[in-house]
Amino acid sequence: MKKEEIWKTAITKVEPNKLLLRGYRIDELMGNITFAQAIFLTIKGELPSEKEAKMIDAMLVSSVDHGVTPPSCLAARTIASTGAPLNTAVAGGILAISKYHGGAIEDSMKVIKEAVMRKKEMNKTGTEIATIIIKEYKEKNKRLPGLGHRIHTKDPRTIKLFQIASDLGIAGEYVEMAKAIEVGIEKSIGRRLPINVDGAIAALLCEMDFPPELANGFFIMARISGLITHVYEERTRMKPMRYINSKDHEYDGMPERKLIIKGAN
């Protein structure tokens, strides 16, 4: 075998009866860390701090599902309605997590990262940089990503994510910049176009130093439990090959109920 054919991987070492994930024995991780900590470890290569673990949990919880209207849900249900296996329908849903659906997290991270970099280089305030960037986008007739939502005007997920980030001390210059852009937009167009959940997650992934190229992965990981549940519901409650119109649905699940938390989680 030629030498150059050997290729390297730094994720998991697999030996008979022994598995090392980023150096840790998987059987030692099991029972000792949460799934969200394992996700962070797998992707980043290091365990999260306690605060980062809480932040990641909140981020993933925020995006597990958003009902039947997102394209990922409709693609998955449409495929499921043809009798396709669970994994096939879920994969179809993931194919729809693209530029305009979930993709704003990556775009938003790039905008925020660049803005913070320019702020430092140019020795300006966040507000000044935000004004410059908004002007540039306006001139190019482009929309800034991570702002506005087709349903929510005041997305409860954004508010809570920023509150948790603030409580944990994770919110820093990236969150500040995202908010400066939000304020700047309002000044520029005369109405609020609030940071949406994509924009909020983007700012927080910047704070935890994830590369923008992985942003889409967080949305996929979060939403996959929702997709699985929608596919299962489609197969167990609906007739195959039905015409699926997202606007004609009705929620008949649990009415609103209060969360009762016993002790720390």
Added chain:
Amino acid sequence: MKKEEIWKTAITKVEPNKLLLRGYRIDELMGNITFAQAIFLTIKGELPSEKEAKMIDAMLVSSVDHGVTPPSCLAARTIASTGAPLNTAVAGGILAISKYHGGAIEDSMKVIKEAVMRKKEMNKTGTEIATIIIKEYKEKNKRLPGLGHRIHTKDPRTIKLFQIASDLGIAGEYVEMAKAIEVGIEKSIGRRLPINVDGAIAALLCEMDFPPELANGFFIMARISGLITHVYEERTRMKPMRYINSKDHEYDGMPERKLIIKGAN
């Protein structure tokens, strides 16, 4: 609009600025429950008990990654090597989580569930039922699912999963039956064919009353962080369009290290 076109969903209620997941406000869940608890809630419709939450965490952690040899990883890396976007490559990996790769969880759940049912109906011991089932499979020249592994003879994940299940008091008649089958197989073929991680997860999903049709979903949810990381590694460390031979790889990541846990997680 005709009445019959209205269709029902019981997962998430979406209103402007308000999201109810299975009845709970998502912004109330955020910061208060873990991602694994949210997954359980999304799929099952109810929050897990504290013990179930720990069990689900351990199950998902056990399967986040298994290195570069699984077909899901190779499919994802092969697609990534052509320059495809992250979501596309990950979806390709999920397409490979099928009958012979992950699929054993579902098959195994069906075998264990049926065995426990027959045990009750026929008023026999687990050992007796296991003997009957093994004989039936032998006669049909079929292999029982969830046993044996192409790499591990004593899978550390199985051992740890059963230990945690036992500590939490979750291991019951289904785990017992899975073990009865393992013992029966050894008697029948004269050598150990130990329960693999698929078989162990199958028994535990039975204990927590999940339908077998969702089994594959747990494997997909767990493995997706691994797939995302492999795709990212492929894109950042490897040349596009390389010939990927899974046998020619070498691990160059973190050497083995000890997990240090500060306090309860």
Added chain:
Amino acid sequence: MKKEEIWKTAITKVEPNKLLLRGYRIDELMGNITFAQAIFLTIKGELPSEKEAKMIDAMLVSSVDHGVTPPSCLAARTIASTGAPLNTAVAGGILAISKYHGGAIEDSMKVIKEAVMRKKEMNKTGTEIATIIIKEYKEKNKRLPGLGHRIHTKDPRTIKLFQIASDLGIAGEYVEMAKAIEVGIEKSIGRRLPINVDGAIAALLCEMDFPPELANGFFIMARISGLITHVYEERTRMKPMRYINSKDHEYDGMPERKLIIKGAN
């Protein structure tokens, strides 16, 4: 390298500057055979007869597109509307070509093949065997595949396929059996449930001795040009992230026009 690692393929021999498809030089095939002939050669290993080539062409032409309502089209358009690349959206459409959408061709082939086999073994007429099979399905409360359509009561594609098959001398015992089942069903349930395009293609694939396991492949090959065109139309005529309701569309293409054929093709 261990001997057993060498694996065999009989489709294409690739050498530097030379490509043999099933033994023929690809550059010799180019310009001398049609795409449909090349498809037949690739799959079957031998070139079709002139009559088979015409039959395959007609089959593939019959299924290139069926407008916006099929799930494969809706899945592809839904994914395309998120800004996904062409290949991703098309692959999503193919994921929907499953059990209830296209899958009837394979099921139907199995029914027709078994019926013809039983006819020979039991030395009965097609009508007698059809009656037996219809009774068996009725008792199991199962529907025979390849009959009826949610839009067409007299599918023009079926009529034309059978006419061409008859003209070419390709229609034989399998087509006869499909028709015997259609007649038997009408007698049994008191109304016509005509052979649909899936059932017709199934009978013709039996006549040309294709394995049922490949049936779905013919539908995929035919429909892919339709899927590509729908994805392109979605991207060039529609706004991203729109709500796609298949019932709310209107055809604004070419009005009906007559085909003018100059000479034989």
Added chain:
Amino acid sequence: MKKEEIWKTAITKVEPNKLLLRGYRIDELMGNITFAQAIFLTIKGELPSEKEAKMIDAMLVSSVDHGVTPPSCLAARTIASTGAPLNTAVAGGILAISKYHGGAIEDSMKVIKEAVMRKKEMNKTGTEIATIIIKEYKEKNKRLPGLGHRIHTKDPRTIKLFQIASDLGIAGEYVEMAKAIEVGIEKSIGRRLPINVDGAIAALLCEMDFPPELANGFFIMARISGLITHVYEERTRMKPMRYINSKDHEYDGMPERKLIIKGAN
């Protein structure tokens, strides 16, 4: 229902018992046009001329398969080896037809189209424009697409495509430009980097006035019969879950044979 929800499609008009593809009755097309003509009609909206039909046939035939090494084939086989359905494995293969695999057709079309446009605008010769473009790419340290192949130094498919295009009178300014770039590259780097099959198809799609955004679709349509055949071969000749190393294969199909054409096709 609000007016604005009505959306338009110009591909296929579906009425009960009547199907119009781009204005033509599908049952009238069947038996009268070839599959390749139907593909052209579906995508372009008009039937091809006789010459264009021959050109499209040759293009599609050239790319039906390229053995087991392309990533699309390996992704499809890897997925098939897990027991996934045919459509799932084929879709996985299509996910790999991306930037570096097939994607060169689109990139190449853009380069050639722009070059021809600049040639006209700047009133220069093809050779002059080629020299300018090669210099620009060199300065940006970028590779021109559609040139060179990891296996073929003199791709027989390119030679034949250009010969057929020349015989049919289809080769015009775009083919000329592609060749000018090929010559210019040789002058610039001192060795031949011949136009590959992607580059040749690109030039011909330009000649027939297809948009670059559809280029990938032609490769997908051509290769899908190959993917289907590889998936079928994997499932019928190989063991599930085998380690697939593309370099360890051996061709055991038909030895080279001569094509015998009876009359014109």
